[in-house]
Amino acid sequence: MQDKLNLMIPGPTPVPENVLSCMSKHPIGHRSEDFQKIVQKTTEQLKWLHQTTADVLTITGSGTAAMEAGIINTLSKGDRVICGDNGKFGERWVKVAKAYGLDVTVVKADWGKPLDPNQFKRILEEDTNKKINAVILTHSETSTGVINDLKAITNEVKNHGKAITIADCVTSLGACNIPMDQWGIDVIASGSQKGYMIPPGLSFVAMGKRAWEANNQSNLPKFYLDLKPYLKTVNKNSNPFTPAINLYFALEASLTMMEKEGLNNIFKRHARHQKATQEGIKAMGLKLFTEEKYGSPAITAVEPENIDAEQIRKVLKTDFDILLAGGQDHLKGKIFRIGHLGFVNDRDIISVISALESTLYKMGKLNVPIGQGIAKTISILNKE
Numbered sequence: 186m187q188d189k190l191n192l193m194i195p196g197p198t199p200v201p202e203n204v205l206s207c208m209s210k211h212p213i214g215h216r217s218e219d220f221q222k223i224v225q226k227t228t229e230q231l232k233w234l235h236q237t238t239a240d241v242l243t244i245t246g247s248g249t250a251a252m253e254a255g256i257i258n259t260l261s262k263g264d265r266v267i268c269g270d271n272g273k274f275g276e277r278w279v280k281v282a283k284a285y286g287l288d289v290t291v292v293k294a295d296w297g298k299p300l301d302p303n304q305f306k307r308i309l310e311e312d313t314n315k316k317i318n319a320v321i322l323t324h325s326e327t328s329t330g331v332i333n334d335l336k337a338i339t340n341e342v343k344n345h346g347k348a349i350t351i352a353d354c355v356t357s358l359g360a361c362n363i364p365m366d367q368w369g370i371d372v373i374a375s376g377s378q379k380g381y382m383i384p385p386g387l388s389f390v391a392m393g394k395r396a397w398e399a400n401n402q403s404n405l406p407k408f409y410l411d412l413k414p415y416l417k418t419v420n421k422n423s424n425p426f427t428p429a430i431n432l433y434f435a436l437e438a439s440l441t442m443m444e445k446e447g448l449n450n451i452f453k454r455h456a457r458h459q460k461a462t463q464e465g466i467k468a469m470g471l472k473l474f475t476e477e478k479y480g481s482p483a484i485t486a487v488e489p490e491n492i493d494a495e496q497i498r499k500v501l502k503t504d505f506d507i508l509l510a511g512g513q514d515h516l517k518g519k520i521f522r523i524g525h526l527g528f529v530n531d532r533d534i535i536s537v538i539s540a541l542e543s544t545l546y547k548m549g550k551l552n553v554p555i556g557q558g559i560a561k562t563i564s565i566l567n568k569e
């Protein structure tokens with residue numbers, strides 16, 4: 186049905202009506218006082234979201250721009266880095282690091298499993314000459330629905346004393362607690378079309394004190410993503426280039442909504458929806474791809490053994506107007522992923538679980554009495 190599509194993918198995520206309507210007006214001058222007020226306000230709001238006093242810079246570009254900016258602004262050619270890789274986005278970090286000629290040690294875990302903090306600990310402890318410049322990892326690995334232990338890994342980096350932590354928090358920021366200052370994360374990259382509840386086009390790099398110190402040594406080539414001009418201009422409530430002005434209108438509206446809800450309530454809502462999704466899936470006889478305790482608050486990956494995951498997605502899309510994400514690379518057809526990130530309420534969770542159960546029933550693949558999945562989901566939503 187036209188205009189009825191429910192985006193339950195891990196980005197782009199649904200956008201609230203008031204945020205959309207903020208965007209549908211003429212852009213204003215990006216050097217105007219009115220725009221400066223928006224930059225000032227959103228910069229403060231971004232610091233609140235990151236739980237930091239560090240600088241949070243806004244870039245016009247997708248999340249990968251923020252990832253790349255994090256690397257090229259803190260490192261130099263030939264620098265030794267450790268990259269965590271347990272999925273598509275970990276792989277992306279490795280690719281970016283290699284593209285810039287860094288000396289990359291990859292710490293791997295199987296897709297669907299979390300990175301092991303002890304592996305980072307071992308490599309960092311062995312580095313007595315302090316040759317490692319950075320540890321780079323994905324917090325919520327969107328391709329598999331795994332949350333990595335960013336707190337523990339950051340702690341190992343702090344014990345090392347020299348390396349900095351660069352984290353992709355694209356699908357964890359605004360979904361679960363990431364106190365940047367308290368954990369000592371040096372660089373956080375994020376993007377607008379995920380927890381921020383606005384369309385794609387803006388990305389954000391938070392740079393802590395140690396990240397700026399590293400920036401003073403960094404010699405990797407940069408121009409559009411050189412963060413020094415962003416810092417200089419943000420301090421005057423401005424940008425180095427013409428930003429996506431209308432997305433700034435949206436950003437201000439969405440961050441204001443988030444402030445009203447409050448960080449703890451946002452985190453609780455995501456945790457509750459995650460649990461209601463996981464339990465509903467299991468109760469209808471499907472298998473979770475990732476063990477529950479390692480599940481991301483933003484995405485639940487499901488492995489419907491002996492059923493084509495793409496067929497399930499197709500029925501959900503055509504019969505229910507619900508879009509789920511598929512598996513990537515070798516997981517295509519093997520898993521599907523339910524996004525429950527951002528502007529998601531109980532109704533969305535109830536509809537995706539019951540539509541999924543109906544889909545299995547239609548396909549003749551429901552192996553439990555009908556209603557068991559949704560019953561479980563409802564009971565969790567009423568309990569928690």
Ligand SMILES: *Cc1c(COP(=O)(O)O)cnc(C)c1O
Pocket residue numbers: 195196247248249250274323325326327353355356376379
């Ligand atoms: C979406 C996403 C990104 C950013 O991807 P873009 O397409 O560049 O916005 C980066 N990391 C993770 C974990 C993501 O989910």
